[in-house]
Amino acid sequence: MSELDALYQEIILDHYKNPHHAGLRDPFEAEVHHVNPTCGDEVTLRVHVADGHVEDVSYDAVGCSISQASASVMADLVIGKPVDEAMAIHENFLTLMQGKGQVEPDEDVLEDGIAFAGVAKFPARVKCALLSWIAWKDATAQSLEAQS
Amino acid sequence: MTTLSSTGHPALAGLLPELEVVRKDFPILERTLANGQALVYLDSANTSQKPQVVIDAMVDHLEHHNANIARAMHQLGAESTEAFEGARDKVAAFLGAPSRDEVIFTKNATEALNLVASTLAWKGPRQVGEGDEIVITEMEHHSNIVPWQLLTERTGATLRWFGLTEGGQLDLSDVDTLITERTKVVSFTWVSNMLGTINPVAAITRRAHEVGAIVVVDASQAAPQLPIDLAAMAPEERPDVVVFTGHKVVGPTGIGVLWGRAGLLAELPPFLGGGEMIETVRMERSTYAPIPHKFEAGTPPIVEAVGLGAAVDYLRHLGLDAVRDHEHAITAYALDGLATVPGLRVLGPLDATERGGAISFEVDGVHPHDIAQVLDSRGVAVRAGHHCAKPAHARFGVQSTTRMSSYLYTTPAEIDALVEALEYTRSYFKLD
Numbered sequence: 001m002s003e004l005d006a007l008y009q010e011i012i013l014d015h016y017k018n019p020h021h022a023g024l025r026d027p028f029e030a031e032v033h034h035v036n037p038t039c040g041d042e043v044t045l046r047v048h049v050a051d052g053h054v055e056d057v058s059y060d061a062v063g064c065s066i067s068q069a070s071a072s073v074m075a076d077l078v079i080g081k082p083v084d085e086a087m088a089i090h091e092n093f094l095t096l097m098q099g100k101g102q103v104e105p106d107e108d109v110l111e112d113g114i115a116f117a118g119v120a121k122f123p124a125r126v127k128c129a130l131l132s133w134i135a136w137k138d139a140t141a142q143s144l145e146a147q148s
Numbered sequence: 149m150t151t152l153s154s155t156g157h158p159a160l161a162g163l164l165p166e167l168e169v170v171r172k173d174f175p176i177l178e179r180t181l182a183n184g185q186a187l188v189y190l191d192s193a194n195t196s197q198k199p200q201v202v203i204d205a206m207v208d209h210l211e212h213h214n215a216n217i218a219r220a221m222h223q224l225g226a227e228s229t230e231a232f233e234g235a236r237d238k239v240a241a242f243l244g245a246p247s248r249d250e251v252i253f254t255k256n257a258t259e260a261l262n263l264v265a266s267t268l269a270w271k272g273p274r275q276v277g278e279g280d281e282i283v284i285t286e287m288e289h290h291s292n293i294v295p296w297q298l299l300t301e302r303t304g305a306t307l308r309w310f311g312l313t314e315g316g317q318l319d320l321s322d323v324d325t326l327i328t329e330r331t332k333v334v335s336f337t338w339v340s341n342m343l344g345t346i347n348p349v350a351a352i353t354r355r356a357h358e359v360g361a362i363v364v365v366d367a368s369q370a371a372p373q374l375p376i377d378l379a380a381m382a383p384e385e386r387p388d389v390v391v392f393t394g395h396k397v398v399g400p401t402g403i404g405v406l407w408g409r410a411g412l413l414a415e416l417p418p419f420l421g422g423g424e425m426i427e428t429v430r431m432e433r434s435t436y437a438p439i440p441h442k443f444e445a446g447t448p449p450i451v452e453a454v455g456l457g458a459a460v461d462y463l464r465h466l467g468l469d470a471v472r473d474h475e476h477a478i479t480a481y482a483l484d485g486l487a488t489v490p491g492l493r494v495l496g497p498l499d500a501t502e503r504g505g506a507i508s509f510e511v512d513g514v515h516p517h518d519i520a521q522v523l524d525s526r527g528v529a530v531r532a533g534h535h536c537a538k539p540a541h542a543r544f545g546v547q548s549t550t551r552m553s554s555y556l557y558t559t560p561a562e563i564d565a566l567v568e569a570l571e572y573t574r575s576y577f578k579l580d
């Protein structure tokens with residue numbers, strides 16, 4: 001597979017064309033807006049947490065295929081999970097993205113997220129893949145704070 | 149002007165004579181990328197490539213003449229000082245500056261603009277205050293927006309700006325309500341780095357001078373591709389300050405130029421304090437050196453100045469008229485080529501005579517990042533994003549664009565490669 005095909009896996013292009021959980025929904029405890037200042041990609045993201053679970057993640061994202069698909073995959077992965085487990089998935093994805101292409105992705109944890117393994121070889125695109133994940137972590141922390 | 153050759157492929161008039169020889173001056177153009185691909189460098193508005201003479205001038209200086217300037221009482225010091233001040237003479241000649249002492253070396257264009265905007269906030273005959281207005285435009289690079297925002301925030305002055313027409317020109321219809329006796333500064337770009345638009349410097353300057361405003365022109369994109377002759381301009385149409393950045397005129401990074409009218413520079417307080425910018429220092433207070441040294445505190449970018457001197461000499465040797473004609477021919481050819489790509493929309497003037505060599509565009513259904521990525525896989529280097537011109541993007545309702553920017557070494561074949569790579573991008577993302 002060429003590096004380009006490794007970057008643009010079918011799974012990524014599918015999520016890009018048909019993003020899951022897109023749009024902003026109620027209820028939510030926290031809404032954040034994150035920007036990638038170098039390219040201008042933006043995401044507005046809401047998190048609803050109840051009983052220690054991520055009940056909903058909704059978002060409005062403008063950006064490239066990688067950043068859009070990443071938001072879609074992230075929402076798939078964390079919605080319905082206990083917050084602790086979702087945070088662990090976040091860590092796992094972060095490690096993959098920061099691994100410069102040397103980290104073997106764990107399909108049991110990351111599911112469709114393993115398609116982003118190829119992104120780690122393109123330093124300029126890692127930020128695109130992480131934008132919504134970092135926004136989610138921020139919003140989740142704020143949601144938990146709002147509830148305590 | 150184009151004529152059709154027997155193959156039906158336009159043979160371009162206006163290209164630099166001996167383009168292939170000129171390209172050999174730029175060693176980087178010979179390198180290959182991953183998988184042995186040829187480099188098609190179309191990101192010159194971001195930074196230009198460097199000819200061998202610039203590289204050699206810098207290496208020679210470091211190998212044979214390196215010493216600090218002005219303060220070293222030895223032969224090397226004299227040689228280094230001569231090289232540095234010689235670079236100032238070359239830049240003065242490049243701009244047609246009325247006086248070589250009006251040429252101030254800075255770190256880049258950004259620092260030059262900050263120098264003006266900062267010193268205008270401080271005590272002095274030109275100090276900006278409440279009730280005063282600063283006028284900029286919606287097509288500025290962030291470095292010609294943010295310093296003026298800082299100035300108005302610090303002083304209580306008001307920031308105003310020219311809007312843009314749908315076609316990417318400055319909307320000058322409200323010039324008389326924007327430029328008034330309250331206007332203290334009018335600062336605008338000569339050539340837009342996003343839209344490519346060439347702005348009417350003389351007309352705007354004349355109007356601003358009628359109300360006594362200072363005119364600052366950002367020539368970062370103009371200096372590389374348009375002949376500039378400040379001394380030949382009518383005084384009322386000559387800006388008070390013109391800035392540009394070294395790395396876009398085939399020079400090195402780390403150096404920029406501020407040309408300022410001597411009278412204005414005398415009125416502005418110093419920007420940074422330190423060595424070299426003083427006349428005498430006592431513990432209570434200091435007096436300052438005359439220009440240009442008043443604005444050059446500390447050890448300056450010496451070898452960068454030497455490189456810049458070689459760079460502007462190289463451009464003058466090619467002839468800025470010839471460079472402009474080349475850019476014009478390539479830009480016209482690129483606009484024609486881009487027009488053949490389905491779903492592609494160019495932002496900014498569509499007439500090559502009204503624009504410089506930076507062309508920003510959108511392609512329906514593919515994000516600029518993804519376009520740039522696929523182009524890169526074919527060796528075609530372009531820029532994707534907001535190109536430090538977010539307000540101009542917002543004006544056209546887009547968040548980012550892809551930008552190709554040619555320069556004096558760009559060939560029609562490279563434009564063909566771009567167009568082909570864009571076709572490939574569309575098919576890669578299954579847009580047909």
Ligand SMILES: Cc1ncc(COP(=O)(O)O)c(C=O)c1O
Binds near residue numbers: 256339369
């Ligand atoms: C129009 C314009 N102004 C200012 C700049 C800033 O140049 P520099 O970053 O070298 O200071 C640039 C280049 O990025 C530019 O295109």
